[in-house]
Amino acid sequence: MTNVFHTYHPAVAFVFLASALALSMACLHPVFTALSLAGALACSCVCRGGRATLLSLRWIVPLCLVVAAANPFFVASGSTELFRIGQRAIYAEALLYGLCSGGMFASVFLWFASYSSCMDSENSLALFGNAAPVVTLMVSQVLRLVPQFVSRGRAIADVQDGMSAAAPRTKKDAAQGRMRIVSVLMGWGMEDALERSCAMRACGYDCGARRTTYARFRLGASDTAVLAAVAALALASAVCAWLAFSGFSFYPVVAGVAPFWLYLPYALLMLVPPALWLRDWLQWRSCE
Numbered sequence: 001m002t003n004v005f006h007t008y009h010p011a012v013a014f015v016f017l018a019s020a021l022a023l024s025m026a027c028l029h030p031v032f033t034a035l036s037l038a039g040a041l042a043c044s045c046v047c048r049g050g051r052a053t054l055l056s057l058r059w060i061v062p063l064c065l066v067v068a069a070a071n072p073f074f075v076a077s078g079s080t081e082l083f084r085i086g087q088r089a090i091y092a093e094a095l096l097y098g099l100c101s102g103g104m105f106a107s108v109f110l111w112f113a114s115y116s117s118c119m120d121s122e123n124s125l126a127l128f129g130n131a132a133p134v135v136t137l138m139v140s141q142v143l144r145l146v147p148q149f150v151s152r153g154r155a156i157a158d159v160q161d162g163m164s165a166a167a168p169r170t171k172k173d174a175a176q177g178r179m180r181i182v183s184v185l186m187g188w189g190m191e192d193a194l195e196r197s198c199a200m201r202a203c204g205y206d207c208g209a210r211r212t213t214y215a216r217f218r219l220g221a222s223d224t225a226v227l228a229a230v231a232a233l234a235l236a237s238a239v240c241a242w243l244a245f246s247g248f249s250f251y252p253v254v255a256g257v258a259p260f261w262l263y264l265p266y267a268l269l270m271l272v273p274p275a276l277w278l279r280d281w282l283q284w285r286s287c288e
Contacts (some may be wrong), residue, residue, distance in 0.1 A: 003047035003118045004277045009223040010123035012230070016272055017043075017115045019234035023266065024107045027241045029248060030096065031263050033103040039270025040110035046277040047114040060109060064102030071098025077251045097250045126217050149185060156181045230272060236265035 005013035020043070024036040044053040072094040080092035119127075160177055240262040247256035 003114075004043075004273050004280065005047070005118045007280070008226060008276075009217050009219050010119065010127045011219065012223055012226050013115075013118040013123070014127060015227055015234075016230045016269075017111060017118065019230065019237075020269070021108065021111045021115070023234070023237055023241065023269075024104060024111060027245070027266075028100055028104060029241070029244060030100055030254075031257075032241060032244070032266060033100045033107070035263065035267050035270050036107040037103045037110075039273075040107040040114070042270070043114045043273040044110045046273050048117045052113075053110070056110065056113060060106045064106045067102035067105060068095065068098035071095070071101060079252045093250050093252070093254055096254060123217075145189075149189065152188060153181055153185055156184050226272075226276070230269070233265050233269040233272070237269050240265050 003013075005016075020036070020039065023032070024040070027033070027036070041053065044056070072090045073088060075094045075097065077091065077094055082090045082092055082095070084090065160181065240258075244258035244262045248258065249255055
């Protein structure tokens with residue numbers, strides 16, 4: 001499945017995902033967290049696919065529930081007592097704060113997953129290659145090496161498991177086999193690092209001159225319109241979030257819920273990826 005930003009300039013995906021990430025991490029508020037989680041799920045579905053999103057939720061949801069359940073045991077604050085476990089009182093305010101923390105963690109992970117799906121090494125180099133070529137190359141290589149190491153580790157494990165002489169007989173043999181996989185991976189990675197260094201030097205890196213790049217992407221009218229809408233909604237969301245947070249508090253009682261119109265810009269910002277997907281779907285339907 002191609003992501004919903006594949007027909008747009010890389011700046012569109014970067015500005016939207018960076019704004020969504022920043023606002024998600026800064027806005028620890030029940031309504032903003034719920035909107036961020038819903039937007040992150042929708043964006044992950046249209047950028048990564050529904051199956052990949054469900055596979056991610058298999059461990060995100062339990063971890064968020066652990067965070068939500070653990071907070072009342074560490075923070076004994078609040079005014080609405082739900083029940084007691086021994087001498088420890090569990091308050092609704094502390095549980096709500098834990099739920100918001102877990103929801104923020106889940107949304108941030110999903111935003112980062114969507115970012116890695118939309119902003120590959122080619123898009124990153126096209127966007128930041130001239131401004132910071134070394135840093136951009138390093139980040140793109142790191143994003144590439146992580147899945148490469150995982151796939152190579154699986155290949156080494158499959159080869160090792162297929163050899164009867166290397167089949168583990170005890171737990172000690174199994175541990176030694178895993179250490180052998182790590183050793184082979186390290187050697188393989190260092191060999192690739194030397195080859196990659198020579199290739200980058202042959203391509204002109206570290207020559208002291210400013211590099212020229214092939215500008216494949218062009219900022220069109222539709223890209224500019226989406227960028228302007230995202231920037232306006234992100235700025236309005238930041239202002240509305242500051243106004244909503246000015247009178248809100250979790251402890252000792254949840255108070256200061258802002259009027260609904262302060263959450264409207266952020267809700268519209270979260271609807272940008274589904275709206276772009278719906279626009280593409282309608283265009284394809286009109287061509288049939």
